[in-house]
Amino acid sequence: MPHNLENTMSLLSRTPAALNALLRDLPETWTLRGEGDKTWTAFDVIGHLIHAERADWIPRARIILQHGDSQPFAPFDRLGHEREIRGKSLGELLDEFARVRSENLSELRALNLEPEDLDRPGRHPALGSVTLSQLLATWAAHDLTHLHQISRIMAYQYREAVGPFSAYLGVLHCNGHSS
């Protein structure tokens, strides 16, 4: 099916409220524990989502619109969230994510993209040729990959508490799928 920008924006506009409803004021067992040494917590993931709002989606869309595929995107810093989370509470991060997401959706609307704009080509530093449409669809799918990850990180905290029910809990049999 073709990429529908309204569907993408509908999802993007809901993610901050969904994560806020899930995570705000939740006990730290759920939010500050990862899946082992040097793995991300739900708290880290919100920091990553904020960093991606600043560094990834709208900046890359602007590069495509201004330079097409003649200028590759700047590489994304996967440790960029470390600056975002330092000294912050989870509540502060959730507020910040909602704020930057809302600003970026306003920016996206202000671009007044026409259907033909979505076909414009860009250049990813590792993946090569991509389109504006693919970049914007990925913005939404990136929310979902991290919602998927957060639910897995949280379930990991109960991997022993559920005992034999583990057999029926698919999330406990997910090994993550980062590349």
Place this chain on the structure above:
Amino acid sequence: MPHNLENTMSLLSRTPAALNALLRDLPETWTLRGEGDKTWTAFDVIGHLIHAERADWIPRARIILQHGDSQPFAPFDRLGHEREIRGKSLGELLDEFARVRSENLSELRALNLEPEDLDRPGRHPALGSVTLSQLLATWAAHDLTHLHQISRIMAYQYREAVGPFSAYLGVLHCNGHSS
């Protein structure tokens, strides 16, 4: 770590609002499509969560408290959601899930469980010996397994739209883990 009932209830109390914030009024591309023939949609999953509220958690806790492991739980009907979703809108299902979850949390509180109650044994028709603690921890982990599933089902709708970015989107490399 030992199972902490307050942590379980904190999560259980948030899931309906999180799913509501994510799904209500979202375009049907996201909510009424599955991952292929005879697979569940996000809409189906909400029906399943409602059915589990009626048939699974509190009824099974009562069996443990009244009969211990001398009476096995009734088997869970995995197609029980079909009665729940018939003729309903997604908004109606989200309202119903919030209502039955709230009622069940009130029932759980009214049980006034003491720490030693959590060790009480029950009998699962397929898994055998389980404890009340494991049943209640599974209630929370079950929310997470279905949040994990919903994010995967939704991401599936954009598996082509994201183009080469698929390589970086772990959720698109999750094959599900049902048993």
